[in-house]
Amino acid sequence: xxxxxxxxxxxxxxxxxxxxxxxxxxxxxxxxxxxxxxxxxxxxxxxxxxxxxxxxxxxxxxxxxxxxxxxxxxxxxxxxxxxxxxxxxxxxxxxxxxxxxxxxxxxxxxxxxxxxxxxxxxxxxxxxxxxxxxxxxxxxxxxxxxxxxxxxxxxxxxxxxxxxxxxxxxxxxxxxxxxxxxxxxxxxxxxxxxxxxxxxxxxxxxxxxxxxxxxxxxxxxxxxxxxxxxxxxxxxxxxxxxxxxxxxxxxxxxxxxxxxxxxxxxxxxxxxxxxxxxxxxxxxxxxxxxxxxxxxxxxxxxxxxxxxxxxxxxxxxxxxxxxxxxxxxxxxxxxxxxxxxxxxxxxxxxxxxxxxxxxxxxxxxxxxxxxxxxxxxxxxxxxxxxxxxxxxxxxxxxxxxxxxxxxxxxxxxxxxxxxxxxxxxxxxxxxxxxxxxxxxxxxxxxxxxxxxxxxxxxxxxxxxxxxxxxxxxxxxxxxxxxxxxxxxxxxxxxxxxxxxxxxxxxxxxxxxxxxxxxxxxxxxxxxxxxxxxxxxxxxxxxxxxxxxxxxxxxxxxxxxxxxxxxxxxxxxxxxxxxxxxxxxxxxxxxxxxxxxxxxxxxxxxxxxxxxxxxxxxxxxxxxxxxxxxxxxxxxxxxxxxxxxxxxxxxxxxxxxxxxxxxxxxxxxxxxxxxxxxxxxxxxxxxxxxxx
Amino acid sequence: xxxxxxxxxxxxxxxxxxxxxxxxxxxxxxxxxxxxxxxxxxxxxxxxxxxxxxxxxxxxxxxxxxxxxxxxxxxxxxxxxxxxxxxxxxxxxxxxxxxxxxxx
Numbered sequence: 001x002x003x004x005x006x007x008x009x010x011x012x013x014x015x016x017x018x019x020x021x022x023x024x025x026x027x028x029x030x031x032x033x034x035x036x037x038x039x040x041x042x043x044x045x046x047x048x049x050x051x052x053x054x055x056x057x058x059x060x061x062x063x064x065x066x067x068x069x070x071x072x073x074x075x076x077x078x079x080x081x082x083x084x085x086x087x088x089x090x091x092x093x094x095x096x097x098x099x100x101x102x103x104x105x106x107x108x109x110x111x112x113x114x115x116x117x118x119x120x121x122x123x124x125x126x127x128x129x130x131x132x133x134x135x136x137x138x139x140x141x142x143x144x145x146x147x148x149x150x151x152x153x154x155x156x157x158x159x160x161x162x163x164x165x166x167x168x169x170x171x172x173x174x175x176x177x178x179x180x181x182x183x184x185x186x187x188x189x190x191x192x193x194x195x196x197x198x199x200x201x202x203x204x205x206x207x208x209x210x211x212x213x214x215x216x217x218x219x220x221x222x223x224x225x226x227x228x229x230x231x232x233x234x235x236x237x238x239x240x241x242x243x244x245x246x247x248x249x250x251x252x253x254x255x256x257x258x259x260x261x262x263x264x265x266x267x268x269x270x271x272x273x274x275x276x277x278x279x280x281x282x283x284x285x286x287x288x289x290x291x292x293x294x295x296x297x298x299x300x301x302x303x304x305x306x307x308x309x310x311x312x313x314x315x316x317x318x319x320x321x322x323x324x325x326x327x328x329x330x331x332x333x334x335x336x337x338x339x340x341x342x343x344x345x346x347x348x349x350x351x352x353x354x355x356x357x358x359x360x361x362x363x364x365x366x367x368x369x370x371x372x373x374x375x376x377x378x379x380x381x382x383x384x385x386x387x388x389x390x391x392x393x394x395x396x397x398x399x400x401x402x403x404x405x406x407x408x409x410x411x412x413x414x415x416x417x418x419x420x421x422x423x424x425x426x427x428x429x430x431x432x433x434x435x436x437x438x439x440x441x442x443x444x445x446x447x448x449x450x451x452x453x454x455x456x457x458x459x460x461x462x463x464x465x466x467x468x469x470x471x472x473x474x475x476x477x478x479x480x481x482x483x484x485x486x487x488x489x490x491x492x493x494x495x496x497x498x499x500x501x502x503x504x505x506x507x508x509x510x511x512x513x514x515x516x517x518x519x520x521x522x523x524x525x526x527x528x529x530x531x532x533x534x535x536x537x538x539x540x541x542x543x544x545x546x547x548x549x550x551x552x553x554x555x556x557x558x559x560x561x562x563x564x565x566x567x568x569x570x571x572x573x574x575x576x577x578x579x580x581x582x583x584x585x586x587x588x589x590x591x592x593x594x595x596x597x598x599x600x601x602x603x604x605x606x607x608x609x610x611x612x613x614x615x616x617x618x619x620x621x622x623x624x625x626x627x628x629x630x631x632x633x634x635x636x637x638x639x640x641x642x643x644x645x646x647x648x649x650x651x652x653x654x655x656x657x658x659x660x661x662x663x664x665x666x667x668x669x670x671x672x673x674x675x676x677x678x679x680x681x682x683x684x685x686x687x688x689x690x691x
Numbered sequence: 692x693x694x695x696x697x698x699x700x701x702x703x704x705x706x707x708x709x710x711x712x713x714x715x716x717x718x719x720x721x722x723x724x725x726x727x728x729x730x731x732x733x734x735x736x737x738x739x740x741x742x743x744x745x746x747x748x749x750x751x752x753x754x755x756x757x758x759x760x761x762x763x764x765x766x767x768x769x770x771x772x773x774x775x776x777x778x779x780x781x782x783x784x785x786x787x788x789x790x791x792x793x794x795x
Contacts, residue, residue, distance in 0.1 A: 666794030668725070668787045672717055 004215075005065075009058060010074035010091040013051045013101065014140045020047030021133035028126025037116075037125050044129030045112045048136055052105035059098055067518050070095055071215075073146065084210035085201060092146035092214065096519045099358065100143040100290055103365045107282045108136050110486045114373050115274040117482035118380060122272075128168060132278065135161035139283050143290060147213040148197055151291070155193070155255065158284045159186045165279060166271040178270035185264040189254015196247035200298075203240040218297045218522060225301065245298050245305040249312075252288025258346060259316045262339045263590055269331040273376030276331060281338050281372050282365035289345045293358050297522035300352070306528065310350025314431065314439035314446075317343030319587070321449035325456070326584040329386050330375045333457050337412065338368055340446055344427050347439055352528035353430035354520045355513040359501050360427055362512075363419035366497045367411035370490035374405035377479040377487065378461060382472055388460040390472075395462040397476040400484040402462050404491030409458055411494035413451045413550055422498030429503075429542050434532040444549055451553030459561035503543065505536040701742035709735035722775045722785040726768065733764045 020043050023031075031039040062070050072093040079087045093101070112132060119128050138161055142154025159182075167179030201212055209220040224241055252258065257265035268280050279285070292299055292309065299305055317340045324336035341364050348357035379386055381398060395402040411418035414425050428447060432440040466473050478484060500512035520529060559566040572580035582588065665671075708731055715728030737757045744753020779785050 664794060666791035668790075669717060669720075676713065676717070 004071040004073035004092070005069065007072045007074050007093070009054055010072065010093050010144060011076060013054045013058075013105070014091060014137060014144060016047040016051040016054075017133045017136035017140065020044055021130050021137060024126050024130035024133060028130055032126045037120065040126045040129050041116045044133055045109065045116065047133060048105055048109040048112050051136070051140075052102070052109045055098075055101045055105050058093060059102060062093075062095070062098055067514075070098075070518060075146075079150075084205060085212060087147045087149055087212065089150065090146040091144040093144060094519060095515050096290070096293060096358065097143045099362060099516070101140065103362055104136060104139050104143065104283050107365050107369050107490070108132075108139075108278055110489055111274050111278040111282070111369060111373065114277075114376070114483050114486040115272075117480045118274055118376055119272060120480075124168065128165075128272070131161055131165050131168070132274075135165065135279060135284070139287075142287055146215070148200075148217070149212055151214070151294075152193065152197065155251075155287060155291075156190065158279070158287060159183065159190070159255070162186075162268070162279050162284055165275040166268045168271055168275065172270075175270040178264075178267040182264040182268050185261050186254045189251040189261055192247040192254075193251025196244045196251065199240060199247070200244045203244070214294065217295075221297045221301065222523060241298055242302040242304050245295075245302045246308065248291065248295065248298075249288075249305060249309055252291055252346075253312065254288075255291075256285050256288030256342050256346070257339045258288070258312055258343060259319060262316060262320065263593060265339055266332055266335040266586070269329070269335050273331065273372060273379060276335070277369045277372035277376070280335065281368040285338065285342055286345070286361045286365070289342065289349065289357055289361050292346070292349045293354050293519070296349075296354050296520055296525045299349070300522065300524035300528040306350050306352065308350070309346050310431070310436050310439045313343045313346030313348070313350050314436070314442035315343070316340065317347060317446040318442040318449065319343075321446040321453065322583055323586045324453040325449060326580065327453075328388050330378060330388050330391070330457065330461060331372070331386055333388075333453055334368070334371055334375060337371075337450065337453065338364075340450060341368065341412070341424075343446070344424055344443060347431055347436075347443055348427040351431050351434040351436050351439065352525075352531065353427065353434070354525065354529065355501070355516050356423065356426045356430050358516060359512055360423035363411065363423040363494075363497045366490055367408040367419055367494035370404055370408035370487060370494050371412065373483070373487055373490065374401050374408065377401040377483055380479055380483070381476050382468065383475060385468060385472065388457065390468040391461045391466070392464040392468075393462070393466045394476070398478045400478055400487060404487040404494075405462070406458060407491040408494045409454045411498070413454055413554070414447060414546065415550070417495070417498070419494050419496070419498030422501055422503070425543055425546050426501070426503060428546055429539055430532075432542055433534070433539070444546060447546060448549040448553040451550045452557045455554050455557030456561050459557065463562055503539060505540040505543070698742055698746040701738055705735045705738040705742070708732075708738060720786050720788050722778065722787055723772075725787065726771045726775070729767070729771070730764060733760055733767075736760060 023043050024040060028040060031043075058072070062072075073090060074093070075088050075090040077089050079089045081087075112129070115128065115132065119125055122128065135158060138154050138157025140154070142151055142158060145151040145154055163179045163183040166182050167176040170176045170179075197212065200217070201210065203224060204210055204212075204217065204220060207220065207223055209216070209223065211217060211220070221241075250261075254261040265280055265285065269276055271280070299309070320336045320339035320343060324333050324340065327333045327336060341360070345357045345360050345364070348354070348360060377398065378391065378394060378401060381394070381401075382391065385391070407418065411420040412424075414420040424447065428440060428443045431443055466476075479487075501510040502508075504510075520526075556566075560568050572584075585591070712728045712731030712733075712735060715731060716725050717728075719725050719728060737760050740753040740757045740760070744750065744757075747753070775785055778790055782790055
């Protein structure tokens with residue numbers, strides 16, 4: 001790892017989307033008017049597809065190298081060198097960032113293509129592709145940056161693009177409010193992340209190795225365990241690592257929508273559906289997962305943080321899944337599902353199963369993108385309708401959407417041999433084998449809820465009778481090829497995407513894990529990863545338990561929503577309807593935040609504004625009044641004393657001059673008489689003096 | 692010495708010329724007249740120079756001073772006449788009482 005291969009193609013992967021974004025933003029409106037939307041399509045999709053081709057080539061090149069040589073560095077230029085912090089604009093390609101790059105450009109490219117169909121009638125077509133391209137660029141910077149500051153630049157960049165795309169249809173107030181919410185909630189996490197970077201740097205500086213280059217931090221991190229430092233009250237750097245990783249995880253909860261900062265993601269569904277698929281399912285929200293996996297050497301050093309991550313992940317997985325049960329908006333269900341699945345990923349990271357977490361990240365990108373795009377296809381056909389209660393029976397009208405949606409649903413539910421079975425069930429098992437029994441229970445229950453809400457969604461949308469208006473029914477159609485083909489590709493990926501890592505009790509085939517192994521090779525990580533139970537028998541047994549829960553969840557949904565032998569009202573009215581009420585209203589978390597954070601904040605700002613206008617301004621105004629009074633006094637003195645003296649002097653001069661000027665008669669004779677008289681006088685005076 | 696004419700005669704002559712000059716200067720309203728009076732005054736001074744030189748020791752410094760005064764008078768006449776011409780151009784007269792614009 002100390003000698004990465006210097007390459008120059010990584011910059012191309014990153015620059016291509018930036019070029020696309022630049023062209024679309026600067027000339028997009030003109031291009032769209034002059035050459036039509038296909039010009040935008042060509043640029044917007046072309047750059048991402050080209051980037052994917054480059055990334056795929058790099059991937060095969062990487063596969064040809066032995067594992068210890070799979071590190072490539074593209075060092076562009078020195079960024080800054082300040083106070084011992086010396087960073088380059090440099091991009092780092094290793095197996096982990098390789099996988100992320102393939103997901104971003106691959107799934108991202110597919111979603112770009114899908115968008116050409118979905119957004120075809122929108123006037124802001126060029127703007128949309130500009131933002132999508134810019135997002136792709138920022139996301140690539142995030143995953144490929146070789147130091148943590150560059151990662152943070154990408155981290156903020158994707159946040160900006162997310163904000164802009166959630167509020168893409170900005171003419172509706174609710175959309176821009178949702179964008180603001182996403183941005184502001186993310187800010188909370190970002191603050192923690194920045195503090196974490198500063199503290200980590202301070203700790204490393206105290207340990208004698210000031211750096212934030214990720215691979216160097218990885219190299220020096222073990223030293224932190226031994227070096228005594230004195231920073232911010234921490235006696236040893238080891239304690240500091242706990243502090244730093246916890247703050248980083250708070251940053252991740254913002255970006256990756258975990259408890260307590262998940263509230264923005266469901267609202268983010270206000271954006272166009274391809275945006276939900278690309279940013280709020282497949283890529284951006286996984287940035288936190290990527291960050292923890294990338295910095296696994298730090299996180300593994302702090303058992304406390306790992307425990308927090310596992311518990312928060314497990315809790316989020318269950319919590320969001322239960323909310324998903326009662327939602328009626330087709331995209332909201334998927335949004336809560338995403339929050340829940342991200343919880344699974346974090347739970348995997350928290351228990352030390354990094355590879356499983358990243359694997360679920362990848363398969364989730366496939367099937368959740370497929371689900372979102374499928375829902376987009378449905379919404380498109382329904383003319384913008386998102387309420388599942390008004391759908392139904394769509395499977396005959398939209399076969400491609402239906403079958404791909406079902407494939408992705410199977411993948412999400414973890415049905416063998418669909419992708420989710422290999423990734424999600426692995427996480428559930430890993431939680432148990434690493435001794436996190438509570439987390440395991442959460443995840444297992446969450447899996448049951450997942451199946452229930454997904455089955456409910458499929459039944460409500462595609463089965464039964466159509467419940468919408470007559471006009472909508474007449475208008476129903478399968479989506480255009482640009483959308484349906486993308487669905488087919490993603491549907492296939494949802495099937496085969498999981499075959500890269502089989503459970504050990506079945507086959508010993510896990511190239512994915514072996515590919516990532518060099519990333520998770522630090523000593524601390526090895527200890528965390530290899531702890532726990534290794535029993536094929538137990539693994540198989542727990543897989544069966546999971547399957548039972550999954551089947552139970554499906555059976556319930558089937559009874560209620562397909563066979564309709566169970567009335568959902570029986571459950572919603574249980575215990576006086578209170579539990580249903582709570583779930584339906586998302587546990588009143590938004591209301592709670594509104595009361596606990598937003599309203600106090602607004603109250604505080606109002607109080608401060610009052611303080612400002614009345615107290616601070618009062619002081620300022622008082623000072624001003626005093627100054628005005630003093631100036632008035634000074635003015636009096638000026639007017640009556642100084643000016644009087646000046647005027648007196650001038651008056652004297654004026655009056656004297658006025659009298660003296662009479663002497664100047666202008667008559668030459670007069671002067672001559674004067675001269676004569678003066679001479680006479682002088683002579684007379686001399687005569688008198690002599691006498 | 693010659694004919695009983697003494698220094699006093701010259702001084703009286705000089706005084707007469709000076710008085711005539713002063714009278715002319717003080718009473719004339721014509722600028723050219725005033726200039727002529729000034730010439731008379733200068734020449735009364737010349738008479739004094741020559742007389743004192745003649746009776747005072749036979750040296751020539753008095754004569755030389757007289758020549759200087761004549762030269763000075765010539766220069767003064769030039770300037771004076773130029774001023775008079777300028778006044779005439781501005782006022783269409785050379786009456787000094789009319790040129791009172793510098794009165795305070």
